[in-house]
Amino acid sequence: MSVKGKVILVTGASQGIGRGIALRLAKDGANLALVDLKAEKLEAVRKEVEALGVKATTAIADVSKRDEVFAAVDHAEKTLGGFDVIVNNAGIAQVKPLSEVEPADLERIFRINVDGVLWGIQAAARTFQARKQKGKIINASSIAGHDGFAMLGVYSATKFAVRALTQAAAKEYASQGITVNAYCPGIVGTDMWVEIDERFSEITGTPKGETYKKYVEGIALGRAQTPADVAALVAFLASDDSDYITGQAILTDGGIVYR
Numbered sequence: 001m002s003v004k005g006k007v008i009l010v011t012g013a014s015q016g017i018g019r020g021i022a023l024r025l026a027k028d029g030a031n032l033a034l035v036d037l038k039a040e041k042l043e044a045v046r047k048e049v050e051a052l053g054v055k056a057t058t059a060i061a062d063v064s065k066r067d068e069v070f071a072a073v074d075h076a077e078k079t080l081g082g083f084d085v086i087v088n089n090a091g092i093a094q095v096k097p098l099s100e101v102e103p104a105d106l107e108r109i110f111r112i113n114v115d116g117v118l119w120g121i122q123a124a125a126r127t128f129q130a131r132k133q134k135g136k137i138i139n140a141s142s143i144a145g146h147d148g149f150a151m152l153g154v155y156s157a158t159k160f161a162v163r164a165l166t167q168a169a170a171k172e173y174a175s176q177g178i179t180v181n182a183y184c185p186g187i188v189g190t191d192m193w194v195e196i197d198e199r200f201s202e203i204t205g206t207p208k209g210e211t212y213k214k215y216v217e218g219i220a221l222g223r224a225q226t227p228a229d230v231a232a233l234v235a236f237l238a239s240d241d242s243d244y245i246t247g248q249a250i251l252t253d254g255g256i257v258y259r
């Protein structure tokens with residue numbers, strides 16, 4: 001299984017799962033284009049990646065803005081001399097009972113979690129087509145893209161939508177040698193879960209840390225997921241070993257959701 005020499009763009013690469021994916025792909029020999037809004041943290045990840053002996057470049061882009069995603073892909077191709085894989089990882093969470101959701105809530109999270117993935121799909125596919133080569137598109141869904149979670153209803157809707165886009169894009173691009181898949185993590189100990197836990201506390205009065213603990217206790221394998229666990233699946237999906245897989249939304253959750 002190898003991604004050696006491939007050019008791979010990862011969004012949301014400044015921290016958490018995106019950083020974990022970048023480090024794993026760099027260890028496996030890929031050259032990386034790192035995209036995020038957080039410039040300082042992104043620069044730190046670039047240095048970590050380069051220390052592993054591969055090439056890296058950064059682009060500050062808001063994935064909800066189509067032109068910025070297209071510019072980031074163009075930058076990656078020009079700077080790193082090719083373009084093979086995009087990992088549409090950037091996303092945000094939102095904890096709110098459905099009865100309190102307002103139009104602005106929907107707008108914000110859909111623009112990032114769904115539009116952002118679609119712009120990434122479009123920009124990558126356009127580049128693969130222009131280069132007359134095959135390519136891989138890998139999108140962040142979630143266990144919440146398979147089961148709707150209470151208080152995470154709108155977030156869950158965005159992750160179901162990512163699965164829909166993944167399936168449709170797989171069908172539209174298969175004849176061009178482009179595969180499209182999604183990874184569906186479970187409970188990963190990142191800043192996103194710190195924020196989810198805090199919001200649950202505010203809304204329900206549950207003591208801080210308890211919501212995260214309760215969810216982790218429900219994992220069959222008995223521990224929280226790490227970014228490296230997620231990155232192992234993404235590294236497989238980015239490699240040639242996954243060439244015959246397309247349109248799938250693969251669970252990596254230690255045993256929470258069974259499909």
Ligand SMILES: NC(=O)C1=CN([C@@H]2O[C@H](COP(=O)(O)OP(=O)(O)OC[C@H]3O[C@@H](n4cnc5c(N)ncnc54)[C@H](O)[C@@H]3O)[C@@H](O)[C@H]2O)C=CC1
Nearest residue numbers: 012014016017062063090091140142185187188190191192
């Ligand atoms: N943490 C978890 O338990 C799970 C996370 N996921 C998904 O994995 C992905 C990564 O999550 P985490 O690393 O946990 O989150 P995180 O909050 O730790 O990191 C997300 C990164 O995305 C960036 N980002 C956010 N909005 C952006 C925008 N508009 N443009 C560019 N970059 C933006 C942030 O700056 C941050 O660096 C997300 O799509 C999330 O929904 C899926 C299942 C479980």
Ligand SMILES: CC(=O)C(C)=O
Nearest residue numbers: 093142143144186187
């Ligand atoms: C953040 C996330 O996707 C879940 C379900 O924990």
